[in-house]
Amino acid sequence: MSALISVKNLTRVFDVSKPWLNRVIERKPKAFLTAVSDVSFEVPENSVYALVGESGSGKSTIGKIIVGLVPPTSGSVEVNGVDLSASKNTADIARVRSDIQMIFQDPYASLNPRWRVRDIIAEPVTVLGGETEGLAERLLEQVGLSAADAHEYPHEFSGGQRQRLCIARALASEPKMIVCDEPTSALDVSVQAQVLNLMSDLREEFGLTYLFISHDLTVVQHVADMIGVLYLGSLVEEAPRDTLFSTPKHPYTRMLFDAAPRMDGFGREVDPPKGEIPDPINPPSGCTFHPRCPLAVDRCRTERPEMRRIGETRVSCHMAE
Amino acid sequence: MNTAVLSVRDLVVEIPTRNGVLRPVDQVSYDIAPGEILGVVGESGAGKSMTGNAVIGLLDPPARITGGEIHVSGQRIDNLPREALRRLRGRKIGMIFQDPLTSLNPLLTVGEQLTETIREHLDVSESEALNRAVAALDEVGIPAARQRIGSYPFEFSGGMRQRVVIALALCAEPELVIADEPTTALDVSVQAQIVALLKRLCRDRGVAVMLVTHDMGVIAEAADRVAVMYAGRLAEIGPVRDVVSHPTHPYTAGLMASTPLASLGHNRLRQIPGAMPRLEALPDGCAFHPRCAYAEDTCRAEPGPSIETCGGRAACWFPLSHDEQEGAA
Amino acid sequence: MSDSTAKQPEPVAPSRLRKVWESDFVYSFRHAPVAVVAASMVTLMVLSALFAPLIAPHNPFDPATLNLMNGFTPPMEPNAFTGEVFLLGTDDQGRDVFSTILYGMRISLFVGFAAVTLAMVLGVTLGLLAGYIGGWTETIIMRIADMQLTFPAILVAMLIFGIAKGITPPEYRNDMAIWVLILAIGLSDWVQFARVVRGATMVEKNREYVQAARLIGRRPVSIMVRHILPNVLNPVLVIATISLALAIIAEATLSFLGVGAPPTQPSLGTLIRIGQGFLFSGEWWILFFPACTLLVLALSVNLLGDWLRDALNPRLK
Structure with a gap:
């Protein structure tokens, strides 16, 4: 299994400063938000790699960088050996663009309400000038809808059906890889299944x-082969699913x-985690998790831990063993 | 059942539209005892939020209650005039909504909102109200409550804001709290904090809580009993352990089976075919029969039975026995 | 196994016309008597302006059909000399007021529609660019818009009209007057289109269907035109309707002030200007009927715009 995608030292900083005039009047410096900080991982072909994290962990930003919606500040993403943000070869870029597709979280916002289903599904191919005759109809049946739906508008469909439409669209250009950004978190449980x-x-x-990409551990545990856990823009741990869940x-x-609610946790009294996710504009020094960490020692406050390999796991923690 | 804090009997909510009358809530009955958390689950459109809104009298017109009774600690409230109902909200019934930002007034400090609510419902002096406000913030776990009382809602983080909302809901010492998706907008770690807080307050104060959510995990951990809604009707109600582990309504069984569980690994999830019908197009007979694997002619012809006629657990003509589930699983 | 089975199949497929008739939009129209009346009035006036040569008893601007002896005939009374009867009377030169109104409405409506179209094309384009590209493009476009808003629209129109008139050679002035008028009103009115479209574009561009189009490599102009434009058209339609009423009034105001349509091509405003000279000598009808026409036209268009705003507002559904 070769790596289809390899992400190296990916960093993305957003300028979240107030407008120039406000900064001058309020005497505030420019503010920067490090959404993704030095993240490296590889996704082997024909596998499911999951990125889990809470809000502000940078998981969606990584997804957007990989599909080319957001350029990285530093580091690189190579898809089949092609770096989308650095490559000047238009043929390579076009190939990568049709090799990677994305499914978004909100099935209501990700379909243009003024377009017919046929045009929405065929768009990735239309843009590249490909043949679209019968394509939408074929894909609709593949995702469990009816070919007759092709001339409808998106508002005729329920949330689950819309997500099927998004999947059909993502399949249109015969991609190798699909980035799924919380594809089921807007859906009801039975539709999610x-x-x-x-x-x-x-x-x-x-x-x-x-x-x-997901925040839902139960879903990730169900679908993923390999899981990367993100906290405040950094990859803190990466392991095969069973290893991660058995020995985090x-x-x-x-x-x-511990915090995730469990279906079998009747009346479970959890000792809820301390604190909240820090402000990503002013992240803590050293290991960003140290203010909430029960194991933190002085070293954690000053020195950012490197990614270390322990067995099948890669972890960035001074205390992990 | 006069000991119940909240008692809902045959509640019907209707929305007149130009294509006929819709019934988002149909013949729903349940009780909540003091200190009990009743979880109300269902998929979107099942009528769970509408039920909560009907209880607190906050239905958006043209939706209105057209049948049944709602009693709060023995007092009938569904026929009260608007003003009396408004006084009752906050005093007897506290509310917690999904989005903490919209349920707080952004232009008033947290302290002002708390003392205003306290003084409106309780006969206390200004300074006493302030003390109670600080105590309320302290109780929901806001550090340095006395210093933060002058802060505005936007100065709090999401989780802290939801704590303020809980403090606001509880400051007038209500007997019933309606929490509509209180943790849905929050991160996992904060969600655990809020669930633990709700449970503790409910236990300490003997408040009855109606916890509306779609998250089965939250229900399993927090609720004592659970009511499952489908297409406006109660499908099943019972102690949480029984309903989650041994559901008797085929819909509940499908719902539980379709939740991704740790042990399932890469196997396919069990799925309920189809989707919940729209209110405009409810099927004849039991609303679940087109998706039900066990449906028989009775289900297609007769409307779904009421829970009372079926032994008080599931509104189903042919409830599942435990053996069947073992076989199916 | 799919949830497509749950999509309620219609028992009988309704005809397309039936579907339109039953749609929320048409339903809300049918149940708004004010909108129905206003729409009928607008339609009636547009049609009668369009077919003015067929409807009007005679062409008021063809000197051959005029008889000076018919001057100052009151409405519905036979003329003292010729015995002819005119529905709404005649003016000083014996022109039938009804005919001049029909022809005047033609000019007013043409100027109104053309000016709004110009303002709309300009405003929507600039608004899309400002909202989608952002940065300096947005700053420049929106600051110009802000500056223009500090002057009353009518002053801006007069300024543009003056400049345009100054640079046109005198021999073309009368022929160009209508076009200059359209330019002046159009340029004074693009700002609100630009503002609304910019706001709507900023919302739409962050929606996921636009990101989905970006990631497959669609070009920005194509995204703006094919994806965003169709989704920001609702408010544009509302503003266009209300702008039409304003443009008609602006044209009348300019013409009334004598800087608009020339007397050889009189619009409603020109007619009112001419008519007000006779008000105190007793020939009230020369002023009264054109003024009423303008009032009814502007009011009907405005009421239609009001209804449209409510009908297209998803929050009021």
């Missing part, structure tokens, strides 16, 4: 690779697992 099953069927049928090494991962 339908969509997750569909995604797993399509993966087998087309040999797809998924980058699955980073204290943040452990905290997440």
Whole structure:
């Protein structure tokens, strides 16, 4: 299994300063938000890699950088050896663009309400000037809708059906990989099950690779082969699913697992985690998790931990063993 | 059942539209005892939020209550005039909504909002109200409550803001709290804090809580009993352990099975075919029969039975027995 | 196994016309008597302006059909000399007021529609650019818009009119007057289109369907035209309707002040200007009927715009 996507030392800083005049009047310096900080990982072909994290962890930003919606500040993303943000070769860029597609969280906002379903689904191919005859109809049946739906408008469909439309659209350019940004978190549980099953069927049928971005541990545990845990823009732990869930090494991962509500946790009295996610504009020094960490020592406050390999796990924690 | 804090009997909410009358809530009955948390679950459009809004009298017109009764600690409230109902809200019933930002007034400090609410509902002096406000913030776990009382809502983080909302809901010492998706907008770690807080307050004060959410995990951990709604009707109600582990309504069973569980791994999730019908187009008979694997002619012909006629657990003509579930699982 | 089964199949597929008739939009129209009356009035006036040569008893601007002896005939009374009867009377030169109104309305409506179209094209384009590109483009466009808003629109129109008139050679002035008028009103009116479209564009561009179009490599102009434009048209339609009423009034004001349509091509405003000279000598009808026409036209268009705003506002549904 070779790496389809390799992310190296990816960093993205956003300028979140107030407008120039406000800064002058209020005497405030420019403000920067480090959404992604030195993240490296690889996604092997035909696997499901999941990025988990809470709000502000940078998981969506990483997804957007990979599909080329947001340029990285530093570091690189290579898709099949092509760096989308650095490459000047238009043929390479076009190939990568049709190799990678994305499914978004909100099935209501991700379909243009003024377009017919046929045009929405065929758009990735239309833009590249490809043949679209019968394409939408074929894909609609593939995702469990009816070919007759092609001339409808999106408002005729329920949330779950819309997410199927998004999947059909993502499949149109015959991609190798689909970045799924919280694809089921806007859906009801029973519909979520339908969509997750569909995604797993399509993966087998087309040999797809998924980058699955989610905050929901139960969903991630169900779908992922490899899981990367993000906290405040940094990858804190990465491990194969079973290893991660059986022996989490980073204290943040452990905290997440403990805090997540469980279906069998009747009347469970959890000792809720301390504190909240810090302000990403002024992140804590050293290891960003140290203010909430039960294991923190002086070293954690000053020195940012490097990614270390322990068995199958990569973890960035001074105390992990 | 006069001991119940909240008692809802055969509640019907209707919305007249030009294509006929819709019933987002249909013949719903349940009780909540003091100190009990009743979880209300269902998919979007099942009528769970509408039920909560009907209880607190905050239905958006043209939706209105057209049948049934609502009693809060023995007093009937569904036929009260608007003004009396407004006084009752806050005093007897506290409310917690999904988005803490919209349920706080952004132009008033947290202290002003708390003391105003306290003085409106309780006969106390200004300084006593302030003391109570500080105590309320302290109780919901806001550090340095006395210093933060002059802060505006935007100066708090999301989780802290939801704590302020909870303090606001509880400061007039209500007997019933309606929490509509209180943790949905929050991160996992903060969600755990808020759930723990709700449970503690409910236990300490003997407040009855109606916890509306779509998250089965939250229900399992927080609720004592759970009511499952489908297409405006109660599908099943019972102690949380029984309903989650041994559902008897086929819909509940499907709902539980479709939740991704740790042990399932890469296996396919069990899924309920189809989607919940729109209110405009409810099928004849039991509303669930087109998606139900166990449906028989009775289900297609007869409207779904009421829970009372089926032994008080599930509104189903052919409730599942435990053996069947073992076989199905 | 799919949730497509739950999509309620219609028992009988309704015809397209039936679907339109049942749609929320048409339903709200049918149940708003004011809108129905206003729409009928607007339609009636547009049609009668369009077919003025067929409806009008004679062409008031063809000197051959005029008889000076018919001057100052009151409405519905036979003329003292010729015995002819005129529905709304005649003016000093014996022109039938009804005919002049029909022809005047033609000019007013043409100027109104053309000016609004110009303002709309300009405003929507600039608004889309400002909202989608942002940065300096946005700053420059929106500051110009802000500056223009500090002057009353009518002053801006007069300024543009004056400059345009100054640079046109005198022999073309009368022919160009109408076009200059359209330019002046159009340029004074683009700001509100630009503001609304910019705001709507900023909302739409962050929606995921636009990101989805970006990531497959669609070009920005194509995204603006094919994706964003169709989704910001609702408010544009509302503003266009209300602007039409304003443009008609602006044209009348300019013409009334004598800087608009020339007497050889009189609009409603010109007619009112001419008519007000006779008000105190007793020939009230020369002023009264054109003024009423203007009032009814502007009011109807405005009421239609008001209804449209409510009908297209998703929050009021």
